[in-house]
Amino acid sequence: MNAKERVINQLLGKEVDRPACYSGMGNVTTAGLEQFGYKFARVHGDAKMMADTAASSHKLFGFECAIVPYDLCLEAEAIGCVMNPYEQVDQLLYPTIKEKVCHSEDEMETFPIPDDVASRGRVPLVCEAIRLLQADIGSEVAIGTYVLGPFTLAGQLMDLNDLFKLSFKSPAKVNAMLDRLSEATIKIARALRDAGADYICIREMGATTDVLSPKVFQKVIFPHLKKVRDALADVPTILHICGGTNKIMNILKDVGCNAISVETKNDLAKSREDIGYEPLLFGNVDAYNILVTAAPEDVEKAVLAALEGSCDSIWPSCDIWPTAPIENLKAMTETVKKYGAEKWVRKNR
Amino acid sequence: MSNEKEILQKLRDGVVEYDNDMVIEASNEALAQGIDAEKAIFDGLVAGIEEIGRLYELEEIFVPEMLLAADAMYAGLNILKPHMEKKGDGGTKGHVIMGVVQGDVHDIGKNIVKMMFDVAGFEVHDLGRDVPLEDFIEEQLNTNSDLVCLSAMMTTTMVGMPEIIRKLKEKNPKVKIMIGGAPVNENLASQWGADGYAKDANNAGCY
Ligand code: B12
Numbered sequence: 188m189n190a191k192e193r194v195i196n197q198l199l200g201k202e203v204d205r206p207a208c209y210s211g212m213g214n215v216t217t218a219g220l221e222q223f224g225y226k227f228a229r230v231h232g233d234a235k236m237m238a239d240t241a242a243s244s245h246k247l248f249g250f251e252c253a254i255v256p257y258d259l260c261l262e263a264e265a266i267g268c269v270m271n272p273y274e275q276v277d278q279l280l281y282p283t284i285k286e287k288v289c290h291s292e293d294e295m296e297t298f299p300i301p302d303d304v305a306s307r308g309r310v311p312l313v314c315e316a317i318r319l320l321q322a323d324i325g326s327e328v329a330i331g332t333y334v335l336g337p338f339t340l341a342g343q344l345m346d347l348n349d350l351f352k353l354s355f356k357s358p359a360k361v362n363a364m365l366d367r368l369s370e371a372t373i374k375i376a377r378a379l380r381d382a383g384a385d386y387i388c389i390r391e392m393g394a395t396t397d398v399l400s401p402k403v404f405q406k407v408i409f410p411h412l413k414k415v416r417d418a419l420a421d422v423p424t425i426l427h428i429c430g431g432t433n434k435i436m437n438i439l440k441d442v443g444c445n446a447i448s449v450e451t452k453n454d455l456a457k458s459r460e461d462i463g464y465e466p467l468l469f470g471n472v473d474a475y476n477i478l479v480t481a482a483p484e485d486v487e488k489a490v491l492a493a494l495e496g497s498c499d500s501i502w503p504s505c506d507i508w509p510t511a512p513i514e515n516l517k518a519m520t521e522t523v524k525k526y527g528a529e530k531w532v533r534k535n536r
Numbered sequence: 537m538s539n540e541k542e543i544l545q546k547l548r549d550g551v552v553e554y555d556n557d558m559v560i561e562a563s564n565e566a567l568a569q570g571i572d573a574e575k576a577i578f579d580g581l582v583a584g585i586e587e588i589g590r591l592y593e594l595e596e597i598f599v600p601e602m603l604l605a606a607d608a609m610y611a612g613l614n615i616l617k618p619h620m621e622k623k624g625d626g627g628t629k630g631h632v633i634m635g636v637v638q639g640d641v642h643d644i645g646k647n648i649v650k651m652m653f654d655v656a657g658f659e660v661h662d663l664g665r666d667v668p669l670e671d672f673i674e675e676q677l678n679t680n681s682d683l684v685c686l687s688a689m690m691t692t693t694m695v696g697m698p699e700i701i702r703k704l705k706e707k708n709p710k711v712k713i714m715i716g717g718a719p720v721n722e723n724l725a726s727q728w729g730a731d732g733y734a735k736d737a738n739n740a741g742c743y
Contacts, residue, residue, distance in 0.1 A: 280639030352600055356604065
């Protein structure tokens with residue numbers, strides 16, 4: 188069974204030999220960039236550079252997927268925001284939105300969302316990168332991509348403080364906006380799927396319980412995640428939330444994605460108490476404190492802990508941090524290969 | 537005077553219940569009754585925001601609620617603060633510059649820290665997020681602030697801090713610099729020559 192079959196079959200609920208080691212979030216590394224002599228700031232705007240660097244993670248350390256893109260600006264740009272890739276800065280920085288499209292509470296219902304969002308901004312470019320990846324390594328590993336959850340997307344389009352306050356004070360207003368946005372998300376996700384994405388991660392990273400109450404999550408975040416998921420029924424989806432998630436595991440389960448991905452803050456045993464052992468749960472190796480700054484032995488320990496904690500595939504807790512040493516990333520994939528089948532809680536229960 | 541007690545209670549409750557109108561009404565009543573503005577701020581508004589801080593720490597309320605309480609508090613501060621400043625220079629404890637470093641949009645934490653400085657009686661110059669190095673320096677020269685607070689939530693962006701600290705100190709050796717944000721810690725702060733570090737907004741206030 189190769190990596191691609193392992194990843195896809197598991198997501199579809201079919202039998203596989205062991206947990207996979209992959210991700211649904213950015214997977215670019217400094218080593219991968221250096222190999223080609225690419226500058227991070229330029230990779231976001233070039234399909235070939237994007238595909239080359241995404242594929243390098245499989246080639247350099249045996250990651251069982253390749254994922255594009257690396258930034259969180261794709262949908263916002265297609266809707267009309269301006270993105271800053273920091274070409275002028277030497278330091279490696281992640282792109283940000285510098286011009287928003289919704290400037291006030293009143294504009295939430297009226298700011299235009301183009302009908303053809305899926306052919307605007309860099310959406311065609313990321314589609315092209317997916318096609319290049321399928322041609323390059325698509326027979327061996329799964330090719331994934333991600334979209335933002337509607338709430339996190341809204342945070343890219345308008346002042347986040349206002350969005351937070353309104354979520355509590357006027358949920359109906361926010362729900363109306365998120366309903367419009369979820370249509371855009373669905374269109375973009377469909378285009379990525381049509382380009383050949385094997386799975387799609389839905390990242391609602393702005394909605395952790397570190398910032399939002401479970402009540403608001405249920406009322407304002409959940410309905411739109413559900414809508415997006417239901418519209419993408421023919422493609423495997425994974426729902427990822429950063430930060431604290433224990434208080435909302437049941438809600439995440441109700442969204443109905445093929446799997447849920449959580450980060451290091453999640454108490455896995457507690458999660459299983461809440462949602463049982465049926466749903467696929469991915470995670471939760473700390474993308475910085477383990478993968479970047481710790482030693483390979485610590486990586487092995489963290490992977491084993493995640494397996495023993497009942498993770499069904501091993502995912503970094505967020506984007507792979509580019510400066511993560513290749514030895515650490517190798518330790519991650521090797522440990523899953525070596526101990527995955529044996530330690531897999533699902534098989535041992 | 538029981539009336540004073542009631543008004544202070546109303547200021548506090550207005551903040552805790554995110555009720556701007558109630559706070560505005562109580563602030564005007566406080567002034568009309570001749571209650572000392574500083575007292576109204578500290579025993580009314582600040583008492584309310586402290587309760588909010590406590591509930592936030594207990595995870596009974598979250599960031600949206602905190603921001604709404606802050607709005608109510610600012611509504612009161614806007615009315616009461618000018619009456620504090622009339623008493624000579626006593627109005628402000630000092631000027632603080634605050635911002636999230638270049639390349640970093642994570643500003644939820646910074647906004648909470650800013651609020652703590654506002655209630656503690658500082659004049660805060662908020663540069664926002666994704667702030668280029670030069671802007672911190674320029675603002676410091678323009679306002680002659682005593683304290684500069686830098687926030688970073690990513691390990692890629694926190695590495696920009698040492699240079700900002702060095703340049704700020706170069707221009708003005710007396711300026712104090714405080715840093716914070718999840719990836720930063722006490723050790724890094726002293727290694728980079730910052731004067732202070734705080735784990736969260738509550739501790740930042742004590743500085
Ligand atoms: C919300 C969030 C976002 C939102 C940010 C919205 C906003 N305007 O702030 C969005 C969705 C936009 C976002 C984007 C990204 N994010 Co983000 N995000 C988070 C998340 C989930 C929560 C952060 C938060 O607000 N916490 C709540 C606040 C209240 O806490 P706080 O910020 O820590 O602040 C407290 C203290 O730190 C302290 N403090 C803070 N500043 C200061 C300053 C001073 C002077 C003092 C004294 C104290 C102090 O006091 C505060 C209050 O108590 C974290 C994960 C997490 N759980 O932390 C990831 C996280 C920070 N993000 C991460 C990443 C990777 C990204 C992206 C790069 C992803 C990408 N592929 O593009 C982009 C960044 C783009 C950019 N260039 O900036 C990583 C960073 C990893 C690393 N090694 O550094 C994290 C840690 C997730 C993870 N698990 O890996 N993100």
